[in-house]
Amino acid sequence: MRTFGIADMWFIVEAAKWTVALSLMAFIGGMLCGLVVALARTAEHRAIRAAATAFVRLFQGTPLLLQLFLVFFGAPVLGLDLNPWLAAGIALILNTAAFLGEIWRGCIEAIPRGQWEASQALGLDYVSRMRDVILPQAFRIAVPPTVGYLVQVVKGTSLAAIIGFTEITRAGQIINNATFQPLYVFSLVAATYFILCWPLSLLAGYLERRQALAYAR
Amino acid sequence: MHYDFQFYQVFEAWPLLLRGTWITIQLSLSATALGLALAVVCAWAKTSGPAVLRWLVNAYIELIRNTPFLVQLFFFFFALPSIGLRWSAHSAALVAMVVNLGAYATEIIRAGIESIPRGQVEAALALNLKRHQVFRFVILKPALKAIYPALTSQFILLMLSSAVVSAISADDLTSVAANLQSQTFRSFEIYIVVAVVYLALTLVFSAFFRLVYRRTLNYPDRR
Numbered sequence: 001m002r003t004f005g006i007a008d009m010w011f012i013v014e015a016a017k018w019t020v021a022l023s024l025m026a027f028i029g030g031m032l033c034g035l036v037v038a039l040a041r042t043a044e045h046r047a048i049r050a051a052a053t054a055f056v057r058l059f060q061g062t063p064l065l066l067q068l069f070l071v072f073f074g075a076p077v078l079g080l081d082l083n084p085w086l087a088a089g090i091a092l093i094l095n096t097a098a099f100l101g102e103i104w105r106g107c108i109e110a111i112p113r114g115q116w117e118a119s120q121a122l123g124l125d126y127v128s129r130m131r132d133v134i135l136p137q138a139f140r141i142a143v144p145p146t147v148g149y150l151v152q153v154v155k156g157t158s159l160a161a162i163i164g165f166t167e168i169t170r171a172g173q174i175i176n177n178a179t180f181q182p183l184y185v186f187s188l189v190a191a192t193y194f195i196l197c198w199p200l201s202l203l204a205g206y207l208e209r210r211q212a213l214a215y216a217r
Numbered sequence: 218m219h220y221d222f223q224f225y226q227v228f229e230a231w232p233l234l235l236r237g238t239w240i241t242i243q244l245s246l247s248a249t250a251l252g253l254a255l256a257v258v259c260a261w262a263k264t265s266g267p268a269v270l271r272w273l274v275n276a277y278i279e280l281i282r283n284t285p286f287l288v289q290l291f292f293f294f295f296a297l298p299s300i301g302l303r304w305s306a307h308s309a310a311l312v313a314m315v316v317n318l319g320a321y322a323t324e325i326i327r328a329g330i331e332s333i334p335r336g337q338v339e340a341a342l343a344l345n346l347k348r349h350q351v352f353r354f355v356i357l358k359p360a361l362k363a364i365y366p367a368l369t370s371q372f373i374l375l376m377l378s379s380a381v382v383s384a385i386s387a388d389d390l391t392s393v394a395a396n397l398q399s400q401t402f403r404s405f406e407i408y409i410v411v412a413v414v415y416l417a418l419t420l421v422f423s424a425f426f427r428l429v430y431r432r433t434l435n436y437p438d439r440r
Contacts, residue, residue: 061419063380065391066412073404077220151283158285162384169287182295190284190292197283 004181009188015171016192022157022167025089027150030096037101039130042108052101059098065159067091072163088160096153103149107142108134144211148204151197158193168192226401227410230393237393238414244389245376248311252318252375253326259319260326274323281320286378289313294385310382310389318375325371329364330356362434369426373419380415390414 040052059067071094072087082090111134119129161170172189176182227234259277262270281289293316294309304312333356341355383391394411398404 058416061377061416062412063377063391063415065380065383066408066415069408070405070412073408077405155283155285158287159381161287162381169285169291172288172291176295180299182291182299183297186288186292186296190280190288193284193288194280198279201279201283 002179004175004179004184008175008179008185011175012168012171012185012188013192015166015168016196018165019154019157019167019193019196022085022088022092022160022165023150023154026092026096026153026157029089029093030100030153031146033093033097034100034104037097038104038108041101041105056098056102059095060102064091064095064156065162067095068159068163084160084163084165087163088157088165092153092156092160095156096149099152100146100149103145104138104142107138107145110141111137141211144204144207147200147207151200151204154197154200155193222406223403224406224410226403227397227406230397233393233397234390234410234414237388237390238418240388241376241379241390242418244307244311244314244379244382244387245372248314248318248375248379249372251311251315253322255315255319256322256326259323260330263323263327264330278320278323281317286313286317287381287384289317290382290385306382306385306387309385310379310387313382314375314379317378318371321371322368325364325367328367329360332363333360358434359438362436362438365426365430365434369423372426373422376418376422377415 037052037055040048041056043049043052068088068091071091072082072084075082075087115133115137116129119133124133157167158169160167161173164170166174168189172185176185179185259274263274266274290310290313293313294306297309298304337355337359338351341351346355379389380391382389383395386392386395390411394407397407401407
């Protein structure tokens with residue numbers, strides 16, 4: 001049995017780059033798809049709204065782990081051979097899209113009705129109404145909860161360990177199997193996540209308080 | 218591309234799936250009950266406890282909220298036994314869920330307590346309501362109404378994240394699915410069925426929570 005040494009610690013800390021990469025992939029992809037979901041949820045067309053609602057209900061109503069399994073085990077059925085990295089990325093993007101889409105829907109709906117009516121009265125079409133009037137205002141409200149959700153995304157990437165993608169948690173499992181020092185190993189794993197997530201949480205809290213002050217005036 | 222979906226092996230195992238579903242419900246409900254009890258104590262400590270206790274509760278909340286549930290689970294299942302605390306996967310899962318929910322629920326309950334204006338309590342006392350009446354009708358019920366939506370969605374989130382306890386082979390629904398998968402190799406079919414069960418659980422519990430809200434807490438308030 002070997003001891004838990006510097007090289008082992010470094011193996012876990014270095015795996016953080018994969019957690020960050022997966023988080024970025026999920027977050028950027030999730031933001032792009034989430035915008036589509038938010039726009040579809042607030043669309044005038046009934047069928048579009050219903051489809052987006054079904055998407056959100058489905059992804060908010062089932063465990064992220066199961067979504068991961070369905071992509072990972074479902075892809076070969078469709079004739080695609082996904083490695084754990086891509087499977088985890090796709091599942092996390094879809095999941096993030098559902099949650100961010102729902103958060104942003106709230107932000108879009110928070111823009112007073114008069115703004116919509118005014119832009120319609122000015123003869124703006126849908127694209128410029130959204131791009132120039134509604135979304136810039138919704139964006140300002142959306143920043144704090146979106147930063148807050150980023151913490152959930154980082155934590156969600158830990159599930160990729162279960163399908164064998166070597167990020168922080170999986171690195172911890174590997175080192176634990178070799179050294180049998182679970183107390184040190186998983187403390188270090190938790191500390192690594194904490195260092196990634198805590199600044200984001202603090203930033204989200206700061207932005208939220210600043211916004212609350214702005215609205216209290 | 219051609220794939221024959223074979224669901225019969227999954228449906229044949231329905232007694233196992235039913236048992237797994239029941240254990241998932243049981244785990245979620247008992248973790249919620251214990252987690253809420255923990256959260257009430259922590260919320261009290263955070264709002265009116267001594268400074269040391271406040272600091273400890275804050276550290277606990279930040280630590281739990283900024284690390285993944287899976288890592289917390291591994292910590293309870295692998296790390297604690299290495300310093301002499303032996304327990305089953307089921308107990309470790311339950312404790313991890315309680316500790317996790319406790320942190321989130323503390324913040325929710327604290328917000329509920331702070332949502333009651335002081336003047337409201339003073340007004341009730343001035344109207345000669347008894348102390349227990351003040352607590353029940355002027356503090357507890359409005360506070361519960363304020364936090365009800367956050368609390369119930371936290372329950373749903375807990376139930377969904379409980380799928381993660383399959384990573385230590387507890388005996389919940391997802392663990393049953395993982396076992397079936399290794400016996401039958403019909404992984405896609407199994408996980409479709411299990412995902413549908415989770416979706417049904419979410420919908421049923423949400424509907425139930427809405428019904429309870431309409432029956433007990435749906436009264437006009439100052440907003």
